[in-house]
Amino acid sequence: MTALPRPPVALSVAGSDPSGGAGVQADLKTFSALGAYGTCVITALTAQSTRGVTLVHEVPVDVVRAQVETLVEDVRIDVVKVGMLASAELVETVHELLTSEPLATTPVVLDPVMVSTSGSRLLAPEAVDAVRALLPRADVITPNVPEAAVLLDESPVGSEADLPEQARRLRALGARRVLLKGGHLDGLEAVDLWLDDDGPFALRGPRVPTTATHGTGCTLSSAIAALRPRHEGWLPAVREARGWLTEALRHGESLGIGSGAGPVHHFHEQRRWQHP
Template sequence: MASDETIPPEPRGRVLSIAGSDPSGGAGIQADLKTIAALGGYGATAITALTVQNTRGVTATHHVPADIIAGQIEAVLSDIGADAIKTGMLATSSVIETVADTLGDRVAKIPLVIDPVMVASSGAVLVEEDALQAMKSVLVPRAFMLTPNAPEAEKLTGIVVEDVDSQRAAGEALLEMGATHVLVKGGHIEGSQIIDLLVTPKGVRLFTRPRIRTRNTHGTGCTLASAIAAFLARGLPVDQSVEKAGDYLHEAIARAPGFGEGPGPVNHVWPLAEAGLARLGG
């Protein structure tokens, strides 16, 4: 289990994302790479699954063999290395165990950000039933940062998450399960404000932002987790990484391009576009 003191002393912004592929570009590996690059980091990947999906839903999934997943992780970490690691879609207990075994004790030195992906924005279930137990017993205790939304926090803890008090209770339960820091997201909880709750052994911090009424929420969980990983990889402290990642995602939602017929993607690269216009005098 990692702690604040185990973050590498000279981080360089390298992030390894271990997640599924979304051909529509709004979630998964594609969202992670765009997010990490937009925030000044260097993204590398280990693909766990190929999905057939767009904003309307997921119609098929092909699981990558365990040895190929392990090989991708080893290829990156043994050469380029990482200053943070982020996981997304890990659909089976076998995949979860493969990832945990391959990472080994490296997560004691490299912060591991776990987005416990269970259901896509379109409503498609992305994990098999046995994966939930493996996530609890194998992944959660290795998490430097765990980023469940309210339904995911409920599944992991059995606590109904419907307000700040229950967000805190779920977060504290996940700390007891071994996570070092937990961000219980509030996007699924009704209200004009979205409250994300960061729960740590040192206390609780609330991040409150106005809710943007929009259909464009495809890949928001992937995007936030990879943004947190990108800031951690640059050496920022936990609370600052969470705050900056939340601000980045809020703006990405506000600037969503409006693509697709279902929940549309956010604008992952808005910081790059803004910087480019500034350089051109626009």
């Protein structure tokens, strides 16, 4: 029997969401849906549902360190997605681990999680400087407009025309590539701004009318990570991830999960998950 090719191995370093729509749970679903083998390191435990976050318990940094070090001694990681880090100490610990062997050259997608979809704060204010210091280690950062404003210590932009300059300022902080998500802006289209060495590109797609938006940012960043090993560059992975997320949003309400902002449908392409 011919051995199957090894799938790309993706690592999620993020918080846990018991409702399954965001955080590590969303990342693992996304990795699986897109053909990557998912591994994870949990940085925080939350008490959370589709209606909001009621409690955050940070995992001790020595436990986070042990999770990473034990994993990478055995498993070769092809790409890392970093999500909720909660505190400055956690950010600094993850930064150290990502700049040490064997992860020092592993591609990293950084989603600078600060506030949940329901409005709950997920990053301590004093940790923002540590996140800024982490930006140069990431190959791609995926902030939304409010998160970009926090990183830049300025007010959120109000229009698509403002996105390129805000992305340039993020690169000035050390970010190599920026996907600035414009979903918070008004308009008939969902417009994100991609900026790398080749200049800014506006990435457009339909704005899906849905209440199933829980974990959208986590899902997009993990989709980019899962798809990057299958593409020669980052932008093709970003384009495919955005298209896949659009369909996950379109099918989210069919799941009927929770009474708040429900999750996107990570397995919308799998027949067994389709409903009558």
